[in-house]
Amino acid sequence: MSDIVEIRNLTVEDYFDLKASMVSAYADMSGSYWREPTIRRLISIFPEGQIAVTVNDKVVGCALSIIVDYNKYGDDHTYEQITGYYNFSTHNPKGDILYGIEVFVDPEYRGRRLARRLYDARKNLCEQLNLEGIVAGGRIPNYEKYADKLTPREYIRKVRDKEIYDPTLTFQFSNDFQVTKILRNYLPSDEASKGFATLLKWYNIYYEPDRDNIRYTKSTVRIGLVQWEMRDYGSLEGFLSQVEYFIDAVSDYGSDFVVFPELFNAPLMAEFNQLDPAGAIRGVARYTEQIREAMQQFAVSYNVNVICGSMPILRNDLLYNISYLCRRDGTHEEYTKIHPTPSEVYAWGIKGGNEIRVFDTDCGKIGIQICYDVEFPETSRILAEQGMQILFVPFMTDTQHAYNRVRFCAQARAIENECYVAISGCIGNLPKVNNMDLQYAQSCVLTPSDFQFPVTGIKADATPNTEMVVIADVDLVLLKELHAFGSVQTMKDRRKDLYEVVQKKKNG
Numbered sequence: 058m059s060d061i062v063e064i065r066n067l068t069v070e071d072y073f074d075l076k077a078s079m080v081s082a083y084a085d086m087s088g089s090y091w092r093e094p095t096i097r098r099l100i101s102i103f104p105e106g107q108i109a110v111t112v113n114d115k116v117v118g119c120a121l122s123i124i125v126d127y128n129k130y131g132d133d134h135t136y137e138q139i140t141g142y143y144n145f146s147t148h149n150p151k152g153d154i155l156y157g158i159e160v161f162v163d164p165e166y167r168g169r170r171l172a173r174r175l176y177d178a179r180k181n182l183c184e185q186l187n188l189e190g191i192v193a194g195g196r197i198p199n200y201e202k203y204a205d206k207l208t209p210r211e212y213i214r215k216v217r218d219k220e221i222y223d224p225t226l227t228f229q230f231s232n233d234f235q236v237t238k239i240l241r242n243y244l245p246s247d248e249a250s251k252g253f254a255t256l257l258k259w260y261n262i263y264y265e266p267d268r269d270n271i272r273y274t275k276s277t278v279r280i281g282l283v284q285w286e287m288r289d290y291g292s293l294e295g296f297l298s299q300v301e302y303f304i305d306a307v308s309d310y311g312s313d314f315v316v317f318p319e320l321f322n323a324p325l326m327a328e329f330n331q332l333d334p335a336g337a338i339r340g341v342a343r344y345t346e347q348i349r350e351a352m353q354q355f356a357v358s359y360n361v362n363v364i365c366g367s368m369p370i371l372r373n374d375l376l377y378n379i380s381y382l383c384r385r386d387g388t389h390e391e392y393t394k395i396h397p398t399p400s401e402v403y404a405w406g407i408k409g410g411n412e413i414r415v416f417d418t419d420c421g422k423i424g425i426q427i428c429y430d431v432e433f434p435e436t437s438r439i440l441a442e443q444g445m446q447i448l449f450v451p452f453m454t455d456t457q458h459a460y461n462r463v464r465f466c467a468q469a470r471a472i473e474n475e476c477y478v479a480i481s482g483c484i485g486n487l488p489k490v491n492n493m494d495l496q497y498a499q500s501c502v503l504t505p506s507d508f509q510f511p512v513t514g515i516k517a518d519a520t521p522n523t524e525m526v527v528i529a530d531v532d533l534v535l536l537k538e539l540h541a542f543g544s545v546q547t548m549k550d551r552r553k554d555l556y557e558v559v560q561k562k563k564n565g
Contacts, residue, residue, distance in 0.1 A: 059353045060112050061387040062171070064178050067107040067119055069097055074116035075109070078163035082118075089246070091121075091159070095143060099123075102148050106155070108178045110162070110171045118162035120175040122182075123147065127154040127192065132237065132256055136194055136244045155183045157193035170360050176232045184263050191259040194240055198249040199223040209239050209253045226255060234259050276534040278420045278447065280479050281307030281315045282500040285366075286524035287485035290324050293344055297351050303526065304352075308359035310528050313420045316481040317366030318498070319428045319453040320378070322348060327489045334404045337490070339376060342369040349381050349389070356383040362418055366451040366481070367394065367427045375408050380425050380451060382416050390416055394427035395436060412564045413439050421446040421533050428452035431480075432466045434473065438558045441474035441548065446533055450480040455495045464499070468514055471503045473547050475539050477516070477531045478503045484522045497522060502529040507543050509535045 067075070072093050083089040099121060100107050106122040123140070126149045130139055140158055141147040157179065162171050183191050200212050203221070213236055215221040226236075234257040243254035283303045290296040300317070307315040322341060329340030345368040356363045365381040378394035378401065393410025401407040413436050415422045424440035424447070431437065431450045440448065450467055454460040463480060471478040482498025501518035504510040517529035540548060 059350065059357060059387045061114075062169075062174075062357055063111045063114075063386055064174050065109055065111065066104055067096075067100060067109040067116070067121075069093075069100060071109055071116045072096055075119060078117050078119075079161060081163045081165065082161040084164075099145060102145060103150075105182065108175055108182070110175055112166055112169075112171075117166040118171050118175060119159065120157065120179050121159035122155050122157050122179060122191075124149055124152040124186070124188065125154050125156045126152040127156075127189075133240075135240075135242060136254075139194075153189045155179065155186070155188050155191045157191055160193075169358055172228065173232065174360060180259065180261075183259075183261050187263075187265060188261060189264050190261045191234075191257075193234075193257045194243045195229050195234075195236075195255040195257045196225045196244070196247055196250045197223055197253060197255060198225055198247075200251055200253065201249045204251050209251075213239070213255060229255070229257050232259070276532050277530050278314070278533060279310065279312045279528065279530050280447070280477075280502055281310060281312035281361075282479060282481040282502065282519070282527040282529075283307070283315065283317050284481065284498055284500045284519045284523065284525050284527065285318050285321045285483050287321075287324055287483050287487045287496050289327060289489070293325065293347070296322065296325060297348065300348075300352065301355055304355045304359050304361060304363065307526055307528070308361040312361055312528065314362045314364060314423075314447075314449070314479075316364040316449055316479055317451060318481045318483040318500075319367040319451040320369070321366040321451075321453075321483055322368050323453075323483075323490060324487060327487070330489055335406055338369050338405045339371060342371045342376065344368075345370045345379070349383070352381070353383040353387065353389050356385050356389075357387050360385050362420070364425060364449045364451065364481075369405070369407070376406055377410060378407050378427055379410075380427055382418070382423070382425065384418060386419070392416075392425040392427070394430060396429045396433055398429045411562055413560055414564045415440055415443040415445045424448045426450050428454070428463060431470060431478075432462060434466075434470065435558050437470045437474055439560050441476060442558075445474070445476055446536055447531065448474070448476055448478045450478060452480055452482045452498070454482060454497055457497050460497050460499065464501070468503050471514065472506050475505050475536060475543070475546075475548050477505075477536075479529075484524060500527055502527065502531065504531070505536075505539055505543075507539055507545075509538060 079090040108120045109116045110118045216223045216226045236255045237258050238256040240254040242252050326337045326341045329337040352365050363383040367378050367380040370379045380392045383389045395409050397407040422444045424445040452463045467478045467480050479502045481500045483496040484498045499521040502516040504516050506514045517527050519527045
């Protein structure tokens with residue numbers, strides 16, 4: 058089972074987990090943990106600013122903050138002064154700066170990018186509250202190793218230039234914080250930092266001086282498509298290594314989704330090539346759950362939602378073509394291809410699924426259709442009526458004619474349903490796998506056709522038949538504007554008095 062990761066607001070009931078994690082995090086600073094009355098007060102005056110990360114419902118880290126009128130304190134202050142000597146009398150809901158007073162993750166849970174999630178949550182809060190930015194005083198715990206030969210300024214420069222690694226400062230630089238000043242005696246008890254600290258600032262580029270503090274949801278979603286090459290990976294381990302490589306690469310760009318193609322695990326069929334095609338695909342189906350579990354773990358580790366292409370699966374001796382949505386919080390759901398192609402039925406005996414539904418994610422409502430499914434407009438329309446904003450289409454096509462059927466139909470779905478459509482396909486050859494010889498693809502992100510979008514309706518596309526990734530940002534607010542003010546409004550202007558699309562079977 059994969060761990061379930063959640064970012065949420067801290068509560069008073071979390072205190073004992075919080076204390077245990079903080080004691081572990083600051084093992085080099087004996088007695089450095091927040092007392093319960095202090096946490097209670099902090100939560101009572103600014104609950105939304107206290108953010109916890111949990112693993113399987115256990116608090117393993119947190120980011121604590123207050124809002125201050127920064128002009129009252131300026132850049133020359135100590136930790137005690139900015140926190141009102143730990144009673145937080147300095148908190149001002151009408152202030153202009155989100156001041157970070159604590160961030161830590163239990164050492165047992167490090168290496169999972171949990172601190173990055175805390176920082177992202179804090180940045181989102183800063184944007185939602187329309188504050189100028191985030192300020193914090195940062196430790197430089199490795200400085201004690203260099204204090205006899207480097208000044209703090211020289212040490213910071215070498216950390217910035219990656220000549221020296223500092224567990225705190227290196228992380229701050231990677232999260233777009235700038236060091237604006239060196240503070241003396243900021244936290245005198247921090248012996249490892251020799252009493253020095255960095256004054257760190259992150260600037261909110263969305264800040265609007267004349268806007269009230271109105272909460273809003275960031276609208277931009279980043280999509281990463283993997284144009285996957287079919288080739289011999291040697292083993293399941295080799296295959297998963299390549300999967301992790303692409304997830305890692307796409308997550309480095311800050312993507313919210315990574316999308317793999319249909320039947321991208323087909324190279325593993327080479328192991329069963331002595332069997333007929335139906336036997337071979339049933340052989341490789343035994344790996345599907347194992348691959349899904351690995352991709353679910355990758356989704357958590359790399360903090361990205363994964364559309365797991367599609368894979369064959371056997372259930373009650375029936376073969377299906379299934380895709381998984383592996384969310385970055387550790388949960389997953391599945392979609393079964395509804396329309397197997399004639400060749401899938403003839404060669405493999407694949408059966409069609411019976412569910413048409415959208416999936417909720419932290420980046421809006423999405424739909425999944427596998428290849429041939431997108432050529433049936435009725436199912437896409439049902440998803441649109443359920444609120445779908447992005448449709449993901451893993452596909453596998455052997456010829457350019459087959460590819461164009463998918464591409465042109467996907468473009469039509471984007472226009473008629475006023476949504477984004479992202480298609481991801483396989484390329485390359487598999488000479489040792491029966492019925493999977495050739496692949497042709499040009500993966501792309503497609504948009505509706507109106508003034509807010511590219512005139513071609515193509516947000517981004519890949520080089521045909523080249524292994525690569527495509528990264529594209531899509532703005533969900535533009536879809537709302539299109540629905541309300543578009544030159545044409547296909548969803549609104551349907552003649553429901555004359556026709557309708559009806560889903561006959563209930564999901565589940």
